[in-house]
Amino acid sequence: MVNKISIVLVLFILGGIGYTLYGFFAVDKNPDIITVERFHGEEPILLNDYIGKKKTILQFVIVPCECCSFSMPFIQDFAREQDEFEVITIIFHGKRKEIQEKFENEYKATHLYGLDLDRSIANHYGANVSPTYVFFDEEGNNLGSYPFIILDATELLQRYEDVYHKFHKGE
Missing domain, CATH: 1.20.5 (Single alpha-helices involved in coiled-coils or other helix-helix interfaces)
Structure with missing residues:
Protein backbone atom coordinates (compact mmCIF):
# COMPACT_ATOMS: atom_id res chain seq x y z
CA MET A 1 0.00 0.00 0.00
CA ASN A 30 0.84 37.48 -22.23
CA PRO A 31 -0.30 36.83 -25.78
CA ASP A 32 -2.11 40.19 -25.76
CA ILE A 33 1.26 41.94 -25.92
CA ILE A 34 2.07 40.36 -29.28
CA THR A 35 -1.37 39.97 -30.88
CA VAL A 36 -2.99 42.93 -32.62
CA GLU A 37 -6.66 42.43 -33.46
CA ARG A 38 -7.90 43.26 -36.96
CA PHE A 39 -11.28 43.98 -38.52
CA HIS A 40 -13.43 41.64 -40.62
CA GLY A 41 -12.09 38.43 -39.13
CA GLU A 42 -8.68 38.94 -40.73
CA GLU A 43 -5.81 37.10 -39.17
CA PRO A 44 -4.41 39.13 -36.27
CA ILE A 45 -1.07 40.85 -36.60
CA LEU A 46 1.51 38.93 -34.60
CA LEU A 47 4.18 41.43 -33.67
CA ASN A 48 6.74 38.62 -33.36
CA ASP A 49 6.38 38.08 -37.11
CA TYR A 50 7.89 41.56 -37.66
CA ILE A 51 9.89 42.66 -34.62
CA GLY A 52 13.31 41.09 -34.92
CA LYS A 53 12.88 40.31 -38.61
CA LYS A 54 13.23 43.83 -40.02
CA LYS A 55 13.31 47.41 -38.77
CA THR A 56 9.89 48.02 -37.23
CA ILE A 57 8.00 51.12 -36.17
CA LEU A 58 4.91 50.79 -34.03
CA GLN A 59 2.73 53.88 -34.27
CA PHE A 60 0.26 54.11 -31.37
CA VAL A 61 -2.78 56.30 -32.03
CA ILE A 62 -6.26 57.03 -30.79
CA VAL A 63 -9.37 57.86 -32.80
CA PRO A 64 -10.29 60.65 -33.06
CA CYS A 65 -6.92 62.43 -33.03
CA GLU A 66 -6.16 65.26 -35.44
CA CYS A 67 -2.40 64.76 -35.15
CA CYS A 68 -2.84 61.11 -36.03
CA SER A 69 -5.09 61.97 -38.98
CA PHE A 70 -2.40 64.37 -40.16
CA SER A 71 0.22 61.59 -40.08
CA MET A 72 -1.69 58.87 -41.95
CA PRO A 73 -0.82 59.95 -45.52
CA PHE A 74 2.94 60.06 -44.88
CA ILE A 75 2.84 56.91 -42.72
CA GLN A 76 1.29 55.00 -45.61
CA ASP A 77 3.78 56.46 -48.09
CA PHE A 78 6.67 55.60 -45.76
CA ALA A 79 5.39 52.04 -45.28
CA ARG A 80 5.04 51.60 -49.03
CA GLU A 81 8.38 53.18 -50.00
CA GLN A 82 10.72 51.91 -47.26
CA ASP A 83 11.25 48.21 -47.94
CA GLU A 84 13.58 47.74 -44.97
CA PHE A 85 10.88 48.91 -42.53
CA GLU A 86 7.60 47.53 -41.30
CA VAL A 87 5.21 50.16 -39.98
CA ILE A 88 2.30 48.96 -37.86
CA THR A 89 -0.32 51.37 -36.56
CA ILE A 90 -1.93 50.25 -33.32
CA ILE A 91 -5.14 52.02 -32.27
CA PHE A 92 -5.36 51.93 -28.48
CA HIS A 93 -8.46 54.06 -27.86
CA GLY A 94 -11.67 54.82 -29.70
CA LYS A 95 -14.98 53.40 -30.80
CA ARG A 96 -14.73 50.43 -33.14
CA LYS A 97 -17.18 51.83 -35.67
CA GLU A 98 -15.44 55.22 -35.77
CA ILE A 99 -12.01 53.59 -36.03
CA GLN A 100 -13.16 51.37 -38.88
CA GLU A 101 -14.71 54.36 -40.69
CA LYS A 102 -11.50 56.40 -40.35
CA PHE A 103 -9.09 53.69 -41.44
CA GLU A 104 -11.15 52.11 -44.22
CA ASN A 105 -12.99 55.07 -45.72
CA GLU A 106 -11.18 58.26 -44.76
CA TYR A 107 -7.54 57.12 -44.65
CA LYS A 108 -8.01 54.19 -47.04
CA ALA A 109 -5.22 52.57 -45.05
CA THR A 110 -3.07 50.11 -46.94
CA HIS A 111 -0.37 49.51 -44.33
CA LEU A 112 -0.74 47.17 -41.34
CA TYR A 113 -3.02 48.45 -38.60
CA GLY A 114 -5.05 46.93 -35.83
CA LEU A 115 -6.74 47.35 -32.48
CA ASP A 116 -5.46 47.30 -28.91
CA LEU A 117 -8.58 48.57 -27.18
CA ASP A 118 -7.69 46.86 -23.89
CA ARG A 119 -4.42 48.85 -24.02
CA SER A 120 -2.25 45.83 -23.18
CA ILE A 121 0.24 46.52 -25.97
CA ALA A 122 0.19 50.30 -25.46
CA ASN A 123 0.76 49.86 -21.73
CA HIS A 124 3.56 47.37 -22.35
CA TYR A 125 5.41 49.86 -24.55
CA GLY A 126 4.53 52.91 -22.44
CA ALA A 127 2.39 54.55 -25.10
CA ASN A 128 0.28 56.95 -23.06
CA VAL A 129 -0.17 59.75 -25.58
CA SER A 130 -1.21 59.83 -29.19
CA PRO A 131 0.73 59.56 -31.38
CA THR A 132 3.62 57.60 -29.89
CA TYR A 133 6.20 55.88 -32.08
CA VAL A 134 8.19 52.88 -30.78
CA PHE A 135 11.25 51.89 -32.78
CA PHE A 136 12.88 48.45 -33.14
CA ASP A 137 15.98 47.41 -35.06
CA GLU A 138 16.16 44.31 -37.23
CA GLU A 139 17.42 42.27 -34.28
CA GLY A 140 14.33 43.11 -32.19
CA ASN A 141 16.00 45.59 -29.87
CA ASN A 142 13.61 48.23 -28.55
CA LEU A 143 15.47 51.40 -29.50
CA GLY A 144 13.11 53.73 -27.67
CA SER A 145 10.00 55.73 -28.26
CA TYR A 146 9.00 59.17 -29.47
CA PRO A 147 5.72 60.40 -27.96
CA PHE A 148 5.20 63.46 -30.16
CA ILE A 149 3.81 64.41 -33.53
CA ILE A 150 6.08 63.79 -36.50
CA LEU A 151 5.56 66.10 -39.45
CA ASP A 152 6.57 63.96 -42.42
CA ALA A 153 8.32 60.82 -43.64
CA THR A 154 11.71 62.53 -43.63
CA GLU A 155 11.36 63.37 -39.94
CA LEU A 156 10.14 59.83 -39.16
CA LEU A 157 13.24 58.37 -40.80
CA GLN A 158 15.46 60.90 -39.00
CA ARG A 159 13.91 60.05 -35.60
CA TYR A 160 14.45 56.36 -36.30
CA GLU A 161 18.07 56.89 -37.34
CA ASP A 162 18.75 59.04 -34.27
CA VAL A 163 17.60 56.36 -31.82
CA TYR A 164 19.21 53.60 -33.89
CA HIS A 165 22.63 55.24 -33.80
CA LYS A 166 22.30 56.21 -30.16
CA PHE A 167 21.40 52.64 -29.20
CA HIS A 168 24.13 51.00 -31.26
CA LYS A 169 26.85 53.43 -30.19
CA GLY A 170 25.91 52.87 -26.55
CA GLU A 171 25.30 56.52 -25.82
Whole structure:
Protein backbone atom coordinates (compact mmCIF):
# COMPACT_ATOMS: atom_id res chain seq x y z
CA MET A 1 0.00 0.00 0.00
CA VAL A 2 2.85 2.39 0.84
CA ASN A 3 4.47 1.77 -2.52
CA LYS A 4 1.28 2.74 -4.41
CA ILE A 5 0.89 5.96 -2.39
CA SER A 6 4.57 6.79 -2.93
CA ILE A 7 4.25 6.21 -6.66
CA VAL A 8 1.11 8.40 -6.89
CA LEU A 9 2.80 11.12 -4.83
CA VAL A 10 5.93 11.07 -7.02
CA LEU A 11 3.80 11.18 -10.19
CA PHE A 12 1.80 14.07 -8.76
CA ILE A 13 4.98 16.02 -7.94
CA LEU A 14 6.53 15.30 -11.36
CA GLY A 15 3.29 16.37 -13.04
CA GLY A 16 3.34 19.65 -11.09
CA ILE A 17 6.96 20.29 -12.03
CA GLY A 18 6.20 19.51 -15.68
CA TYR A 19 3.19 21.84 -15.70
CA THR A 20 5.26 24.64 -14.14
CA LEU A 21 8.08 24.21 -16.66
CA TYR A 22 5.55 24.16 -19.50
CA GLY A 23 4.16 27.47 -18.23
CA PHE A 24 7.62 29.03 -18.22
CA PHE A 25 8.88 27.80 -21.55
CA ALA A 26 6.03 26.79 -23.83
CA VAL A 27 3.27 29.28 -23.14
CA ASP A 28 3.47 32.94 -24.01
CA LYS A 29 3.04 34.77 -20.72
CA ASN A 30 0.84 37.48 -22.23
CA PRO A 31 -0.30 36.83 -25.78
CA ASP A 32 -2.11 40.19 -25.76
CA ILE A 33 1.26 41.94 -25.92
CA ILE A 34 2.07 40.36 -29.28
CA THR A 35 -1.37 39.97 -30.88
CA VAL A 36 -2.99 42.93 -32.62
CA GLU A 37 -6.66 42.43 -33.46
CA ARG A 38 -7.90 43.26 -36.96
CA PHE A 39 -11.28 43.98 -38.52
CA HIS A 40 -13.43 41.64 -40.62
CA GLY A 41 -12.09 38.43 -39.13
CA GLU A 42 -8.68 38.94 -40.73
CA GLU A 43 -5.81 37.10 -39.17
CA PRO A 44 -4.41 39.13 -36.27
CA ILE A 45 -1.07 40.85 -36.60
CA LEU A 46 1.51 38.93 -34.60
CA LEU A 47 4.18 41.43 -33.67
CA ASN A 48 6.74 38.62 -33.36
CA ASP A 49 6.38 38.08 -37.11
CA TYR A 50 7.89 41.56 -37.66
CA ILE A 51 9.89 42.66 -34.62
CA GLY A 52 13.31 41.09 -34.92
CA LYS A 53 12.88 40.31 -38.61
CA LYS A 54 13.23 43.83 -40.02
CA LYS A 55 13.31 47.41 -38.77
CA THR A 56 9.89 48.02 -37.23
CA ILE A 57 8.00 51.12 -36.17
CA LEU A 58 4.91 50.79 -34.03
CA GLN A 59 2.73 53.88 -34.27
CA PHE A 60 0.26 54.11 -31.37
CA VAL A 61 -2.78 56.30 -32.03
CA ILE A 62 -6.26 57.03 -30.79
CA VAL A 63 -9.37 57.86 -32.80
CA PRO A 64 -10.29 60.65 -33.06
CA CYS A 65 -6.92 62.43 -33.03
CA GLU A 66 -6.16 65.26 -35.44
CA CYS A 67 -2.40 64.76 -35.15
CA CYS A 68 -2.84 61.11 -36.03
CA SER A 69 -5.09 61.97 -38.98
CA PHE A 70 -2.40 64.37 -40.16
CA SER A 71 0.22 61.59 -40.08
CA MET A 72 -1.69 58.87 -41.95
CA PRO A 73 -0.82 59.95 -45.52
CA PHE A 74 2.94 60.06 -44.88
CA ILE A 75 2.84 56.91 -42.72
CA GLN A 76 1.29 55.00 -45.61
CA ASP A 77 3.78 56.46 -48.09
CA PHE A 78 6.67 55.60 -45.76
CA ALA A 79 5.39 52.04 -45.28
CA ARG A 80 5.04 51.60 -49.03
CA GLU A 81 8.38 53.18 -50.00
CA GLN A 82 10.72 51.91 -47.26
CA ASP A 83 11.25 48.21 -47.94
CA GLU A 84 13.58 47.74 -44.97
CA PHE A 85 10.88 48.91 -42.53
CA GLU A 86 7.60 47.53 -41.30
CA VAL A 87 5.21 50.16 -39.98
CA ILE A 88 2.30 48.96 -37.86
CA THR A 89 -0.32 51.37 -36.56
CA ILE A 90 -1.93 50.25 -33.32
CA ILE A 91 -5.14 52.02 -32.27
CA PHE A 92 -5.36 51.93 -28.48
CA HIS A 93 -8.46 54.06 -27.86
CA GLY A 94 -11.67 54.82 -29.70
CA LYS A 95 -14.98 53.40 -30.80
CA ARG A 96 -14.73 50.43 -33.14
CA LYS A 97 -17.18 51.83 -35.67
CA GLU A 98 -15.44 55.22 -35.77
CA ILE A 99 -12.01 53.59 -36.03
CA GLN A 100 -13.16 51.37 -38.88
CA GLU A 101 -14.71 54.36 -40.69
CA LYS A 102 -11.50 56.40 -40.35
CA PHE A 103 -9.09 53.69 -41.44
CA GLU A 104 -11.15 52.11 -44.22
CA ASN A 105 -12.99 55.07 -45.72
CA GLU A 106 -11.18 58.26 -44.76
CA TYR A 107 -7.54 57.12 -44.65
CA LYS A 108 -8.01 54.19 -47.04
CA ALA A 109 -5.22 52.57 -45.05
CA THR A 110 -3.07 50.11 -46.94
CA HIS A 111 -0.37 49.51 -44.33
CA LEU A 112 -0.74 47.17 -41.34
CA TYR A 113 -3.02 48.45 -38.60
CA GLY A 114 -5.05 46.93 -35.83
CA LEU A 115 -6.74 47.35 -32.48
CA ASP A 116 -5.46 47.30 -28.91
CA LEU A 117 -8.58 48.57 -27.18
CA ASP A 118 -7.69 46.86 -23.89
CA ARG A 119 -4.42 48.85 -24.02
CA SER A 120 -2.25 45.83 -23.18
CA ILE A 121 0.24 46.52 -25.97
CA ALA A 122 0.19 50.30 -25.46
CA ASN A 123 0.76 49.86 -21.73
CA HIS A 124 3.56 47.37 -22.35
CA TYR A 125 5.41 49.86 -24.55
CA GLY A 126 4.53 52.91 -22.44
CA ALA A 127 2.39 54.55 -25.10
CA ASN A 128 0.28 56.95 -23.06
CA VAL A 129 -0.17 59.75 -25.58
CA SER A 130 -1.21 59.83 -29.19
CA PRO A 131 0.73 59.56 -31.38
CA THR A 132 3.62 57.60 -29.89
CA TYR A 133 6.20 55.88 -32.08
CA VAL A 134 8.19 52.88 -30.78
CA PHE A 135 11.25 51.89 -32.78
CA PHE A 136 12.88 48.45 -33.14
CA ASP A 137 15.98 47.41 -35.06
CA GLU A 138 16.16 44.31 -37.23
CA GLU A 139 17.42 42.27 -34.28
CA GLY A 140 14.33 43.11 -32.19
CA ASN A 141 16.00 45.59 -29.87
CA ASN A 142 13.61 48.23 -28.55
CA LEU A 143 15.47 51.40 -29.50
CA GLY A 144 13.11 53.73 -27.67
CA SER A 145 10.00 55.73 -28.26
CA TYR A 146 9.00 59.17 -29.47
CA PRO A 147 5.72 60.40 -27.96
CA PHE A 148 5.20 63.46 -30.16
CA ILE A 149 3.81 64.41 -33.53
CA ILE A 150 6.08 63.79 -36.50
CA LEU A 151 5.56 66.10 -39.45
CA ASP A 152 6.57 63.96 -42.42
CA ALA A 153 8.32 60.82 -43.64
CA THR A 154 11.71 62.53 -43.63
CA GLU A 155 11.36 63.37 -39.94
CA LEU A 156 10.14 59.83 -39.16
CA LEU A 157 13.24 58.37 -40.80
CA GLN A 158 15.46 60.90 -39.00
CA ARG A 159 13.91 60.05 -35.60
CA TYR A 160 14.45 56.36 -36.30
CA GLU A 161 18.07 56.89 -37.34
CA ASP A 162 18.75 59.04 -34.27
CA VAL A 163 17.60 56.36 -31.82
CA TYR A 164 19.21 53.60 -33.89
CA HIS A 165 22.63 55.24 -33.80
CA LYS A 166 22.30 56.21 -30.16
CA PHE A 167 21.40 52.64 -29.20
CA HIS A 168 24.13 51.00 -31.26
CA LYS A 169 26.85 53.43 -30.19
CA GLY A 170 25.91 52.87 -26.55
CA GLU A 171 25.30 56.52 -25.82
